[in-house]
Each structure stands twice: as C-alpha cells, then as structure tokens.
Amino acid sequence: MTTVKDVARAAEVSVGTVSKVLSKDQTVKPALRARVLQAVETLGYKPNLAARALRTNRVSMFGLIVPDITNPFFAQLAKNIEAEAGQVAHTVMLANSDDDPEKEAQQVETLLNQSPRGLIVVGASRAALRGIKTQVPIVSVDRRYGSYRLISTDHQKASAMVADHFFGLGHRRIAYISGPQSTEVGRLRKKGFCDRISELATTGDPVSLVTREGQFNYLSGEENAYDLIGQAPDVRPTAIAAASDQQAIGALRAARDVGLAVPGDLSIAGFDDITLAGLVVPRLTTVAQPSGQIAKAAVHALLEEAADGGRDQVIAAQLEVRGSSGPAP
Amino acid sequence: MTTVKDVARAAEVSVGTVSKVLSKDQTVKPALRARVLQAVETLGYKPNLAARALRTNRVSMFGLIVPDITNPFFAQLAKNIEAEAGQVAHTVMLANSDDDPEKEAQQVETLLNQSPRGLIVVGASRAALRGIKTQVPIVSVDRRYGSYRLISTDHQKASAMVADHFFGLGHRRIAYISGPQSTEVGRLRKKGFCDRISELATTGDPVSLVTREGQFNYLSGEENAYDLIGQAPDVRPTAIAAASDQQAIGALRAARDVGLAVPGDLSIAGFDDITLAGLVVPRLTTVAQPSGQIAKAAVHALLEEAADGGRDQVIAAQLEVRGSSGPAP
DNA sequence: CTGAAAGCGCTTACAG
DNA sequence: CTGAAAGCGCTTACAG
Numbered sequence: 001m002t003t004v005k006d007v008a009r010a011a012e013v014s015v016g017t018v019s020k021v022l023s024k025d026q027t028v029k030p031a032l033r034a035r036v037l038q039a040v041e042t043l044g045y046k047p048n049l050a051a052r053a054l055r056t057n058r059v060s061m062f063g064l065i066v067p068d069i070t071n072p073f074f075a076q077l078a079k080n081i082e083a084e085a086g087q088v089a090h091t092v093m094l095a096n097s098d099d100d101p102e103k104e105a106q107q108v109e110t111l112l113n114q115s116p117r118g119l120i121v122v123g124a125s126r127a128a129l130r131g132i133k134t135q136v137p138i139v140s141v142d143r144r145y146g147s148y149r150l151i152s153t154d155h156q157k158a159s160a161m162v163a164d165h166f167f168g169l170g171h172r173r174i175a176y177i178s179g180p181q182s183t184e185v186g187r188l189r190k191k192g193f194c195d196r197i198s199e200l201a202t203t204g205d206p207v208s209l210v211t212r213e214g215q216f217n218y219l220s221g222e223e224n225a226y227d228l229i230g231q232a233p234d235v236r237p238t239a240i241a242a243a244s245d246q247q248a249i250g251a252l253r254a255a256r257d258v259g260l261a262v263p264g265d266l267s268i269a270g271f272d273d274i275t276l277a278g279l280v281v282p283r284l285t286t287v288a289q290p291s292g293q294i295a296k297a298a299v300h301a302l303l304e305e306a307a308d309g310g311r312d313q314v315i316a317a318q319l320e321v322r323g324s325s326g327p328a329p
Numbered sequence: 330m331t332t333v334k335d336v337a338r339a340a341e342v343s344v345g346t347v348s349k350v351l352s353k354d355q356t357v358k359p360a361l362r363a364r365v366l367q368a369v370e371t372l373g374y375k376p377n378l379a380a381r382a383l384r385t386n387r388v389s390m391f392g393l394i395v396p397d398i399t400n401p402f403f404a405q406l407a408k409n410i411e412a413e414a415g416q417v418a419h420t421v422m423l424a425n426s427d428d429d430p431e432k433e434a435q436q437v438e439t440l441l442n443q444s445p446r447g448l449i450v451v452g453a454s455r456a457a458l459r460g461i462k463t464q465v466p467i468v469s470v471d472r473r474y475g476s477y478r479l480i481s482t483d484h485q486k487a488s489a490m491v492a493d494h495f496f497g498l499g500h501r502r503i504a505y506i507s508g509p510q511s512t513e514v515g516r517l518r519k520k521g522f523c524d525r526i527s528e529l530a531t532t533g534d535p536v537s538l539v540t541r542e543g544q545f546n547y548l549s550g551e552e553n554a555y556d557l558i559g560q561a562p563d564v565r566p567t568a569i570a571a572a573s574d575q576q577a578i579g580a581l582r583a584a585r586d587v588g589l590a591v592p593g594d595l596s597i598a599g600f601d602d603i604t605l606a607g608l609v610v611p612r613l614t615t616v617a618q619p620s621g622q623i624a625k626a627a628v629h630a631l632l633e634e635a636a637d638g639g640r641d642q643v644i645a646a647q648l649e650v651r652g653s654s655g656p657a658p
Numbered sequence: 659c660t661g662a663a664a665g666c667g668c669t670t671a672c673a674g
Numbered sequence: 675c676t677g678a679a680a681g682c683g684c685t686t687a688c689a690g
Binding site for chain 1: 666667668669670
C-alpha cells in the first residue's frame, strides 16, 4: 500500500503537508497543493482509514440495527439510510436484533465497539431499558430504543388522514382493524383513526365505528374482514381501514371471496405502502411512510449532535389514494 | 476510554502480556492470565478496534453489496450473512448498487477502502468487467460480479425438480413462464426446466411444452398466464411453472379471474419461496433457495482463502410442495 | 514465560 | 505557510 510517506516523497513535501491537503486545510499554497494532488493521483493513494480512525477517534460509519431486515419497511429504511450516509461519505453497518431485547443489546455493543459515528436503532418490541454508556450518539427510528430520541412517522396524523378520506367519501359505517395494542405503533395508529372519527361524528353526520384488534399480518386482516363483511348489507361497514397493508390486502381477498366489489361495495385502505400495495387489484389506497425523510433526519441528527439529548421528531406521512377506495355505495 | 495500558497497570503486568491474554496466546501463565482477565472485567476494557486494525491490517468486517436490499431474496440473504458473520465475530457493511454497474464499482471501492476481511457481492445485471486490484478476497453470490468465483443456487437442477414434480403428477401439457433471457438466472432456470421436460418426453409419454419469456415480476406472470389459460380446455396447459414467485402469484390471480381452480384445473409453481408464497391461497409450490447455506459458504470462502481463485460453488435448492400443485385433471 | 520497544499510518499542536 | 515530531492504542518480533 502507498502511504502518506510515499506521497510526501513523490511530491517533495512533508507528510504533514500531505495530510493538510487531504483534509482540505486552506493554508497550503496552491503550488504545493497541486504537487501533492498530482502525486496522490499518480500513486493511486488511498488513506488508511484505520490509521485515521485511531488518530481522530472517529470512523466514517453508522451502525444500523433493525428487528428484521426482511421486513419490507425496514429494508426500505435501510436502503434510504445507506443512500443518505453515502451522501456524507459514510458507510453503514447493518445488524438484525430479531426483535429480541437480549440480542439487540448484544448487537448494540458489537456495533459500538467499532466506535461508529453514530447508531441508528429501530427498537425491539419489548425492549429492556438497561442504560449503556457511550460517547457515540444514538437515535431511535420508528420504534423507540431505550430512552433515546425517536424519529418516526406521525402515525396518528396519518391515520387521521385516512379517517378524513373515508368520511369525505361519504362513508358512515366504518370499521378499523388495528394492530396489536401491545405495540406503540398499533396504539398510535388506532388512536389517530378513532379520535378523528369521533371528532367528525360529533361535528357532522353520525358515524358508526367498529374496531377489531388484530396482528399486523395478512391472515389477521383476512379473518377480521370476513367477520365484518359477513353481516347484513345494511349493517356491514362500507369502508375498512387497516393498520397495515398486509391486513388490508387480506381484507381485499376476503371481499373478493364473498363477492363484494372494491371499491363499489366496500372501500379499503392500508398503511405502509409496501411494494405489493401497488400491485394488487385494485391498487391499495394507503399511507406512505416518509422513509426517505426519516432516514435523512436520522443521519443528520447523528452528524450534528455530540451526544443524545435532541428532541423527538415526528414526520408527516402522505396518503396515497388509489383504486381501493371510493364513494360510499 | 480504558486502554491496554490501564489494564496492564491494574494487573501489574506489561501491555504485551495483556495483549497476549486477549489474543488467547497460550504461553501466559494462569496466574497472570487471571489477573489480566480480572482487570479487564473490573475496568470494563474494550479493545480499540481501529488500533488493532492499523496494527494487523485486518478488520473484522465483511462488505456486502446487493443490487437492492428491498428485494426480499437479497434481504433474506443479507440477514443470513449477517448472522453467519456474527458467528465468527464479524460485522457487516451493507451497500446497494441499484443494479447499476457504475454505482456498483463505486460501492466496491468505498467498501474496499475500509479494508474489510472480505467482500461479498451480488453482481449488477449488466456488470462491466473492469478489474480492480486489491488484497481483499471477493466472492460473488447469486449473480456473478466481475470474474470472481460465484456461489449460487443450482438453478438448473432446481428447475428440473419442478419439471419432475409436474410430470410425476401426470401433467402432459405444460407451460413455462421464464425470466428475461438477458439474465443468467433467467437462462439457467429455463434451461433446467426445458431440458428436463425434453428428457422426460423422450423416455416417457409425449409432453407438449410451451414457453413464454417475461419479466420476473407479478404483472408479467399475470399477463402471460392469461394468455396461456385463455385457450380451449383441451389445448391449454394443465400446469404452469414460473421463473419467480412473483410471476407465479400473478398466474394464480389470472387463474382465479378466469375461474380455473388451482390445483384442480391448473397447477402452478414458482421459484424463490418469498414470504408471500406461503400466504397466498392456495399456498404456492415453489423452490426454496438455500439462502442460509449460500451465506455460510460465502463467509467461509472469504475466511479461508487469502485472495480469490476458489472455484465456483453451486448449492442444491429444495422443492417446497404446497397447495398450488396437484394431479393433472 | 515475560517485558521493553518498535512501529502500523495517520493527524495535529508546535516551532520556525 | 511548512516541517519535524509526538502520539493515537494496539501487536509482535526480539531479548532476557
């Protein structure tokens, strides 16, 4: 490997000068700078990052811990974070916690040992709050990790947008299939939807709202939807909002099976905007989480603050109105 | 931060001895070893990895470059690689190439700058073959990168298994929806299927085989399947094999739309075993890629060899027979 | 078996 | 504005 020394020799300057040129120090005279740059070019010099890290105690890496990279939303998030990190010339280390607090703690430690520039973690569901002491700034994203600041979608407001959408289309018998109320996300999404419906129901026409608790998965959506739409036509809901796209797609399937037209007889909306949401027939009305903005906010939060202590940040999501929702029958 | 020096002082030994204990050098006497370990424990000493890297010129990291972490197969692969790397106390840096040779080259360079223990890359589709010189061992996985050794599923044999499965169920009018023939994977899967059918057709009953070229996606599967099953009942295929699960799920949808029972009237099989394959109704017969084994093979290939130059490795996949395939009508 | 010392490749006060 | 030199925290021949 060629080192600063080689470059210094070739450019006939000291290693200190080489280092200054490389770190864009302005105090080097143009003539010297040119010689150094020339030497770097011809020698194909690449700085040894380990040496730099040792000296500066700072590595151009972020650590990212997600419960499961196989989850489409986390994969999208990881992709955006990697892209955003690339913008500031950082690389990202990825680890999975399998949604297990034990393993999460271990992964945090492993990544921290690399002394990265910062750590981004999507907390495991029932995370323990054991404190870790480190100089490395940490932010949580989507689901809080420990007591670190959280950057996430505004789940409540987003759900409220779905409620507005349905109400605006004239629906007055509405159902909500929630996520598990043991999760914060499940609670926030439900609260946002139900609170808004209550609000609309008191200021406008009366609305009948029925809610069902489910898992976030496909099957749960299908089963709950079957139950809901199995009722008499003048009783069953004309619109179903689900806490996840997977649930909504399950509901779509249920509607198809019992012969209800979507959106003619029944409107359906999901949450997340996974790839499949745009592929099903009809395409699913859903909430697109601002994964790109979350990624950007997380990276910049880490870059700017020395330790944690920033405030939580909530980012507006966007309603994607597509074919699965329409005017009430 | 506490350093070897602090540990040495606390244990009343030299830093060299501390280092030896930490590197599991057997030549340290139990008494000293115990004192060192004790000091490490009480001080909470963590080695500075940058310093170690500088000294040994070796980092406990792997680089992983995939076209798109958002693709479920790559996400699964990444998860397995991370797990496997964890087993040998390595961490993994992730980068996306967006399936763009330019960006891929740049990502390779970026990760190589960290001088990782090895690089695993899933090649971009139309990758340029520009050579890079590096000491870092590189393997390609799933799709070849440059001219580096490739570790991948035995696509041909796996497709042949699907052919055997259909033939064994009595199907004699069979269709194959391929992936793009511009991709190696597309070609291999098709060849494996068609060659086996030809073989069976000459040794057993005659078989009519029709193939259609498509994209790997959902829509392509749906459209091609519509065409195929739109024919007269005595002409149309009784079984359709697709080159991807996405295509197969599209075909499932097409069958449902025209009122064909699966597997009563039509058997369908996919390839990949994505999560959704187990969720659709009926559950999809498909080929499970040995992502775990591929990950393991890749990590160990990197660990064992100093440079590239190992041989390609092809790993057997497994046929998952589920509800979407049955006896010919 | 243990310790003293050199050195990995950088960056950064500090002189000049 | 430039160079000489110290030092980041390790590991590893080399003496003893």
